[in-house]
């Protein structure tokens with residue numbers, strides 16, 4: 113039976129890279145997990161095993177480390193753009209490159225004024241991510257974050273919902289709202305000719321807008337909070353056209369203390385870890401195209 117080769121890509125996944133920049137006795141750290149996926153004239157390697165068009169995945173790994181030395185890592189986005197451009201422009205058989213980067217944040221440990229800055233502590237579970245795609249003509253730059261854990265201990269209600277014979281949920285007029293924010297946003301930058309944005313500043317602004325909107329929204333549902341967070345990011349400038357969120361509703365249930373003769377005045381909660389509501393949506397600038405995949409685990 114004849115078959116047709118469909119979409120295919122290959123490359124080295126999860127190259128763990130730590131780049132130290134030594135600025136005298138002050139050191140800077142970038143801690144990345146870099147995944148490369150290349151596509152192009154790959155019919156022969158799949159059909160008859162000729163590797164003549166294949167740049168080895170091992171080489172893509174080496175390129176990550178060599179570029180870290182030669183070009184440094186100014187930002188994850190800029191590093192990804194460098195790599196994607198290199199693979200597509202240096203190899204005739206490679207027409208598209210996708211570079212995904214996860215970044216782990218480190219904070220400095222104060223060293224008691226000895227003037228030497230080389231001690232770090234890993235901060236939280238939160239990760240910064242980006243995905244760069246280049247096909248020789250157009251760029252797609254998606255950035256985001258995963259597992260940014262936030263909680264409001266009041267200013268959240270949930271009532272007025274549909275009730276059927278299986279509904280047992282009590283209406284809530286003062287509840288905890290908590291989630292681990294996963295967000296991906298797509299920058300408008302899409303051409304080599306356009307000036308390169310300050311990726312770190314753009315990331316910091318989006319993250320700050322998400323946090324401010326979460327804290328500042330009097331919430332009638334997590335869906336409403338999501339929409340406010342997305343709108344805040346898009347309206348904060350003209351760089352982000354689309355943002356998608358995946359928000360687990362980290363339920364906190366009031367514990368029944370009446371058996372102990374105690375009144376629970378919204379003070380004692382059971383923090384459940386599963387199951388959890390999962391609220392997901394994309395917010396777009398008017399007229400923008402939805403290009404971020406529905407399933408954020410794929411980005």
Ligand SMILES: O=c1[nH]c(=O)c2[nH]c(=O)[nH]c2[nH]1
Pocket residue numbers: 270281332333334335361389
């Ligand atoms: O913010 C919420 N949105 C829902 O859709 C929902 N459903 C539910 O049971 N609790 C909540 N909370």
